[in-house]
Amino acid sequence: MSVKNKILIAYPIPKEGLSELETHFDLIYPEKEFFTKEELIELIPHCVGLLSIFNREVSADIIKAGINLKIISNYGVGFNNIDMNAANEQKIIVCNTPEAVCEPTAELCMGLLLSLSRQISLCNYGLKTNPEFEWGVMKNLGSTLRGKTLGIVGMGNIGKSVAEKAMVFGMNIAYHNRKPISEIKWKDAVYMNLPDLLEKSDVISLHCPLTPETHHLLSKKEFLKMKKTAFLINTSRGAVINEADLAIALEQGEIAGAALDVFENEPIIHPKLLKQKTALAVPHIGTATIETRIEMSREASQNIIEYLKNGIAKNRVN
Incomplete structure (x- = not known):
């Protein structure tokens, strides 16, 4: 039985939207509220994909620790939380969830x-x-x-x-x-x-x-x-x-x-x-509906699946 590649899920987003992703990859999912920066740096070398979230920083040192990282799929339409220069230097695809x-x-x-x-x-x-x-x-x-x-x-x-x-x-x-x-x-x-x-x-x-x-x-x-x-x-x-x-x-x-x-x-x-x-x-609730959070999980997952399986980066931002 072949070993699945690993995807790091940075934040406990709805698992309902991650079911297809889980059929293709092993998911490293936070058991607490979120992974700390130190935990991300420790875990990310083992992963080919990172599903990040718009309100948590993905800094240059996190990205550079991702020696096997191929894609960052950001949970949100904004991506200013990601150090894009570092991602570009490492030739890592960055996607968002605009739909x-x-x-x-x-x-x-x-x-x-x-x-x-x-x-x-x-x-x-x-x-x-x-x-x-x-x-x-x-x-x-x-x-x-x-x-x-x-x-x-x-x-x-x-x-x-x-x-x-x-x-x-x-x-x-x-x-x-x-x-x-x-x-x-x-x-x-x-x-x-x-x-x-x-x-x-x-x-x-x-x-x-x-x-x-x-x-x-x-x-x-x-x-x-x-x-x-x-x-x-x-x-x-x-x-x-x-x-x-x-x-x-x-x-x-x-x-x-x-x-x-x-x-x-x-x-x-x-x-x-x-x-x-x-x-x-109001406290940044633009996308804060149950339906949207699940759909964002699906869209972020689909970015990873499509790129790693088919080489397609539909929502690429870099």
């Missing part, structure tokens, strides 16, 4: 937008904590979405899904990418450069990857370009926004509100942001 995360992230984005624009979270908090919370026809006024312009920064799969959903609410769509998308299917979607998008949008939603070019893409200068009535939503990566500058912009009323699923130094959130009533914060 499974698309719809749940877009759903959360719309939920944050509705909560922000209609003050749902703020009213809920007020009713539960303040016996004298005011009701009334001209109290707790929000902002309707119909006829407003949604500016999407990063028109990838998630951005497109958000655009489709927003159009159902009667919103106009503007977008900014590194370049216009020739195959975009909405005839009314307008490509804009970033300064114009910031100036003309009523809502700005971020869906771009974190790269050196997008780090602090929005800081003080950009917030000053936005409408004072504008809302900002971030379900991409925390460091795309300068959190300190955002806290000041909210405090000074330079923009009307922000809803954030991601933060610069998770799980730490800038203390001034937490004090702002116009800031809505």
Whole structure:
């Protein structure tokens, strides 16, 4: 009986999604919450594949210890947790899971937008904590979405899904990418450069990857370009926004509100942001549904199977 190659599973993701992977390989699965860095370095020399997770670092020393490593399949669409230079130097394929995360992230984005624009979270908090919370026809006024312009920064799969959903609410769509998308299917979607998008949008939603070019893409200068009535939503990566500058912009009323699923130094959130009533914060739950977590396991597994068995790297990012 032949010995199966080993795959290191860095975090206890749903085993329901790992069943096919287990038929082809021996899985090293954490019995505790996760493997420590030291444990990864000890285990990885024996493995041909690593199934990593978006919120745990895969550093250069971990990668260099993987003397037999051929592929890293990251559980998540982002891959800034992986030292890509080290992976490239070792000629290791890196893949992500873009399909499974698309719809749940877009759903959360719309939920944050509705909560922000209609003050749902703020009213809920007020009713539960303040016996004298005011009701009334001209109290707790929000902002309707119909006829407003949604500016999407990063028109990838998630951005497109958000655009489709927003159009159902009667919103106009503007977008900014590194370049216009020739195959975009909405005839009314307008490509804009970033300064114009910031100036003309009523809502700005971020869906771009974190790269050196997008780090602090929005800081003080950009917030000053936005409408004072504008809302900002971030379900991409925390460091795309300068959190300190955002806290000041909210405090000074330079923009009307922000809803954030991601933060610069998770799980730490800038203390001034937490004090702002116009800031809505949730703990990186863009893909946090039971169905999605299982599907992400399957997609990450399939990356490994397809590459090691057939030489196909569908979701390759390097």
